[in-house]
Amino acid sequence: xxxxxxxxxxxxxxxxxxxxxxxxxxxxxxxxxxxxxxxxxxxxxxxxxxxxxxxxxxxxxxxxxxxxxxxxxxxxxxxxxxxxxxxxxxxxxxxxxxxxxxxxxxxxxxxxxxxxxxxxxxxxxxxxxxxxxxxxxxxxxxxxxxxxxxxxxxxxxxxxxxxxxxxxxxxxxxxxxxxxxxxxxxxxxxxxxxxxxxxxxxxxxxxxxxxxxxxxxxxxxxxxxxxxxxxxxxxxxxxxxxxxxxxxxxxxxxxxxxxxxxxxxxxxxxxxxxxxxxxxxxxxxxxxxxxxxxxxxxxxxxxxxxxxxxxxxxxxxxxxxxxxxxxxxxxxxxxxxxxxxxxxx
Amino acid sequence: xxxxxxxxxxxxxxxxxxxxxxxxxxxxxxxxxxxxxxxxxxxxxxxxxxxxxxxxxxxxxxxxxxxxxxxxxxxxxxxxxxxxxxxxxxxxxxxxxxxxxxxxxxxxxxxxxxxxxxxxxxxxxxxxxxxxxxxxxxxxxxxxxxxxxxxxxxxxxxxxxxxxxxxxxxxxxxxxxxxxxxxxxxxxxxxxxxxxxxxxxxxxxxxxxxxxxxxxxxxxxxxxxxxxxxxxxxxxxxxxxxxxxxxxxxxxxxxxxxxxxxxxxxxxxxxxxxxxxxxxxxxxxxxxxxxxxxxxxxxxxxxxxxxxxxxxxxxxxxxxxxxxxxxxxxxxxxxxxxxxxxxxxxxxxxxxxxxxxxxxxxxxxxxxxxxxxxxxxxxxxxxxxxxxxxxxxxxxxxxxxxxxxxxxxxxxxxxxxxxxxxxxxxxxxxxxxxxxxxxxxxxxxxxxxxxxxxxxxxxxxxxxxxxxxxxxxxxxxxxxxxxxxxxxxxxxxxxxxxxxxxxxxxxxxxxxxxxxxxxxxxxxxxxxxxxxxxxxxxxxxxxxxxxxxxxxxxxxxxxxxxxxxxxxxxxxxxxxxxxxxxxxxxxx
Numbered sequence: 006x007x008x009x010x011x012x013x014x015x016x017x018x019x020x021x022x023x024x025x026x027x028x029x030x031x032x033x034x035x036x037x038x039x040x041x042x043x044x045x046x047x048x049x050x051x052x053x054x055x056x057x058x059x060x061x062x063x064x065x066x067x068x069x070x071x072x073x074x075x076x077x078x079x080x081x082x083x084x085x086x087x088x089x090x091x092x093x094x095x096x097x098x099x100x101x102x103x104x105x106x107x108x109x110x111x112x113x114x115x116x117x118x119x120x121x122x123x124x125x126x127x128x129x130x131x132x133x134x135x136x137x138x139x140x141x142x143x144x145x146x147x148x149x150x151x152x153x154x155x156x157x158x159x160x161x162x163x164x165x166x167x168x169x170x171x172x173x174x175x176x177x178x179x180x181x182x183x184x185x186x187x188x189x190x191x192x193x194x195x196x197x198x199x200x201x202x203x204x205x206x207x208x209x210x211x212x213x214x215x216x217x218x219x220x221x222x223x224x225x226x227x228x229x230x231x232x233x234x235x236x237x238x239x240x241x242x243x244x245x246x247x248x249x250x251x252x253x254x255x256x257x258x259x260x261x262x263x264x265x266x267x268x269x270x271x272x273x274x275x276x277x278x279x280x281x282x283x284x285x286x287x288x289x290x291x292x293x294x295x296x297x298x299x300x301x302x303x304x305x306x307x308x309x310x311x312x313x314x315x316x317x318x319x320x321x322x323x324x325x326x327x328x329x330x331x332x333x334x335x336x337x338x339x340x341x342x343x344x345x346x347x348x349x350x
Numbered sequence: 351x352x353x354x355x356x357x358x359x360x361x362x363x364x365x366x367x368x369x370x371x372x373x374x375x376x377x378x379x380x381x382x383x384x385x386x387x388x389x390x391x392x393x394x395x396x397x398x399x400x401x402x403x404x405x406x407x408x409x410x411x412x413x414x415x416x417x418x419x420x421x422x423x424x425x426x427x428x429x430x431x432x433x434x435x436x437x438x439x440x441x442x443x444x445x446x447x448x449x450x451x452x453x454x455x456x457x458x459x460x461x462x463x464x465x466x467x468x469x470x471x472x473x474x475x476x477x478x479x480x481x482x483x484x485x486x487x488x489x490x491x492x493x494x495x496x497x498x499x500x501x502x503x504x505x506x507x508x509x510x511x512x513x514x515x516x517x518x519x520x521x522x523x524x525x526x527x528x529x530x531x532x533x534x535x536x537x538x539x540x541x542x543x544x545x546x547x548x549x550x551x552x553x554x555x556x557x558x559x560x561x562x563x564x565x566x567x568x569x570x571x572x573x574x575x576x577x578x579x580x581x582x583x584x585x586x587x588x589x590x591x592x593x594x595x596x597x598x599x600x601x602x603x604x605x606x607x608x609x610x611x612x613x614x615x616x617x618x619x620x621x622x623x624x625x626x627x628x629x630x631x632x633x634x635x636x637x638x639x640x641x642x643x644x645x646x647x648x649x650x651x652x653x654x655x656x657x658x659x660x661x662x663x664x665x666x667x668x669x670x671x672x673x674x675x676x677x678x679x680x681x682x683x684x685x686x687x688x689x690x691x692x693x694x695x696x697x698x699x700x701x702x703x704x705x706x707x708x709x710x711x712x713x714x715x716x717x718x719x720x721x722x723x724x725x726x727x728x729x730x731x732x733x734x735x736x737x738x739x740x741x742x743x744x745x746x747x748x749x750x751x752x753x754x755x756x757x758x759x760x761x762x763x764x765x766x767x768x769x770x771x772x773x774x775x776x777x778x779x780x781x782x783x784x785x786x787x788x789x790x791x792x793x794x795x796x797x798x799x800x801x802x803x804x805x806x807x808x809x810x811x812x813x814x815x816x817x818x819x820x821x822x823x824x825x826x827x828x829x830x831x832x833x834x835x836x837x838x839x840x841x842x843x844x845x846x847x848x849x850x851x852x853x854x855x856x857x858x859x860x861x862x863x864x865x866x867x868x869x870x871x872x873x874x875x876x877x878x879x880x881x882x883x884x885x886x887x888x889x890x891x892x893x894x895x896x897x898x899x900x901x902x903x904x905x906x907x908x909x910x911x912x913x914x915x916x917x918x919x920x921x922x923x924x925x926x927x928x929x930x931x932x933x934x935x936x937x938x
């Protein structure tokens with residue numbers, strides 16, 4: 006009796022699912038890749054990697070090292086040569102900034118700018134300002150994945166709360182939220198995103214997250230609502246009610262854990278979708294501001310470079326993005342397989 | 351004329367192999383048109399269409415350089431007397447407007463009354479013309495008429511104005527208030543195209559979609575912001591291609607191709623709006639485009655140095671290269687609460703910002719070498735230009751930093767500067783939404799980072815930028831101005847106080863500057879006027895109003911089957927002077 010009880014405890018649905026996921030080689034592999042990316046993102050966020058993405062370290066469009074014949078540095082004088090001691094005629098005016106202007110000129114004249122040395126090649130090449138594409142892609146990965154993650158959290162949260170309310174309470178709450186859902190989904194997705202982007206005016210990573218989060222919750226809503234519709238009449242919920250559990254407790258404590266696998270799968274699906282949406286938005290100029298860099302903004306820059314034969318920024322970005330998005334999609338599939346109760350046996 | 355800087359895709363023409371004998375020219379614009387009422391036009395693309403739909407009294411010779419005034423609707427150049435105050439125009443006889451239902455099937459001839467009506471329209475407050483400045487304060491009695499209209503709400507077109515006299519149906523005399531030798535240039539603008547009063551009144555409220563002029567073409571099918579079709583005007587008088595080639599061998603080739611042909615040779619012009627330069631570029635490469643204003647970002651592919659690459663030469667493609675009579679200039683809004691004002695600290699801040707702008711990098715990376723440094727507000731090829739002028743505000747971040755330190759712009763813990771009173775400081779730069787604008791943002795951020803100023807960007811569509819500028823809402827921008835006419839005044843008026851809310855986007859209002867500027871108005875192009883212009887230019891720099899940066903180079907490529915094409919510095923379109931022969935491919 007005791008033994009049976011304890012073995013039941015170990016049959017916890019989550020550990021079962023995890024075990025199933027781990028048994029699946031595709032699931033294991035994609036989980037590994039996604040984890041690597043997340044670690045990278047963490048390191049960039051902490052400032053250990055990619056912090057110097059904005060520094061010009063090479064000449065404009067320095068090619069990748071392995072496909073260039075030259076591999077050394079070039080030293081360029083800092084700034085354009087220009088003689089500050091030359092007299093500029095004022096054509097009869099007096100300078101409103103004198104004498105501070107002359108003093109500043111004299112002070113600037115004393116500064117000897119140091120010549121800077123630039124690299125002629127880089128492992129992943131350089132962009133038009135001579136910034137390292139390798140550093141940029143690290144920073145871009147961080148931005149894109151971060152935006153996707155946070156936006157997926159926002160969307161999943163909104164979708165879950167509204168879906169739970171609609172599914173559990175039914176009647177006018179359901180009608181109202183369903184109507185809202187209907188209106189929102191009747192608008193083509195990208196058009197809706199642009200409309201929200203136009204309303205926000207402000208450009209920035211925070212805005213991007215809000216745009217994606219506020220438009221992307223509908224899928225979660227639909228599925229969570231259906232689950233709650235199903236669960237609210239189940240015996241365990243009725244039993245909880247008979248024992249005096251409040252509606253709130255029944256919704257969030259009793260039912261939520263039993264539908265959480267649906268939410269998790271939706272979350273990872275949203276993550277893939279949002280990363281792609283971020284790329285599209287940035288590509289179209291609605292995305293991250295110039296003080297930041299993301300996969301989308303890099304692809305946007307690359308469109309003109311490609312025609313000039315500078316393919317490396319496009320190449321590196323595409324590879325980085327393709328690996329992550331593919332791994333994440335495979336992981337989502339594997340997760341769904343592992344979490345679907347119908348596939349248990 | 352407002353232009354999108356440097357990457358204005360000038361005009362891209364291509365033709366399709368056609369079954370009939372009809373000659374068609376396919377043209378592309380990089381930005382949308384606004385609407386074809388000349389009085390309300392202020393952008394280059396719309397003016398390019400109006401140049402073909404309407405005719406002004408004068409125009410510029412197609413081949414003469416520098417640009418030279420020649421008659422268009424006038425029979426000859428005007429006779430000027432009274433020290434440049436009395437201008438008498440003689441009209442060509444037998445010039446008819448294009449057919450329109452308003453004329454009820456009759457042929458409507460152009461007379462001197464139409465000229466007077468056209469000029470009056472610019473001063474009608476209802477029309478809110480952006481080019482009012484061409485006439486404002488110039489013609490006897492016209493401003494008083496406008497003032498009265500502002501009170502009564504109705505502009506009186508019926509009573510004659512003292513300054514505009516109809517001598518007979520083919521002679522009109524204009525009396526100016528003061529000496530003005532540039533009035534001929536004003537009369538050569540495409541927006542000064544002559545309109546018929548009954549047409550304007552019949553289509554009141556929607557004149558922009560019913561252009562009826564005397565030009566070689568009239569408006570066919572029009573899908574707003576997508577496609578504009580121009581078809582040959584059946585009432586167009588017989589004009590013949592006849593221009594003097596001078597010594598230029600290139601012009602002699604043109605004359606050999608075109609001399610004596612009746613105008614226009616091409617039956618239909620089909621204009622599409624293509625905003626993405628890359629599409630146009632690829633089409634040209636495939637041979638679908640006839641003429642392409644080479645976007646700067648693609649110049650490394652077509653040019654080596656200032657020569658066409660051999661693979662393009664082999665295909666028989668032709669390069670036409672001119673310095674645009676245009677300037678790209680930075681301006682700061684003088685009424686801005688953060689950057690404006692005349693206290694020394696603010697002046698120092700503005701001058702520091704201008705000092706941080708790296709013109710060399712701009713030309714190298716953004717313009718891909720297709721621009722030259724111009725420090726003077728009047729660009730090469732325009733009367734009054736000075737290539738030797740030395741800027742007070744050459745790129746010098748060290749000096750900018752010293753200056754900001756001296757005026758108490760301390761740095762906070764993040765390394766960015768604060769206002770002298772310790773409040774936060776951020777420079778807001780306005781650009782458009784294209785990928786090119788993002789590159790500009792990047793240059794600007796780099797430049798401002800060098801002197802420790804925080805950068806933010808304000809992204810607007812081009813028409814919204816213009817609107818914001820007119821409302822003095824733009825803090826800081828790199829703007830561009832291309833000559834309407836080849837005279838320095840067209841550039842200097844950009845900072846004239848009373849032009850605030852029109853073309854003075856820096857909203858600079860300085861009585862001292864305005865007084866000097868007004869003195870230049872009565873002077874012809876002369877050393878005396880140049881001396882005044884130099885004082886004006888220097889004052890703009892001393893007070894941190896503006897920094898003139900570059901003049902773009904215009905590279906136009908044309909396919910071997912295009913005849914008669916020559917890039918013109920002033921005329922917004924020259925389609926009426928072109929011909930196309932049957933298309934042949936030079937490449938195997």
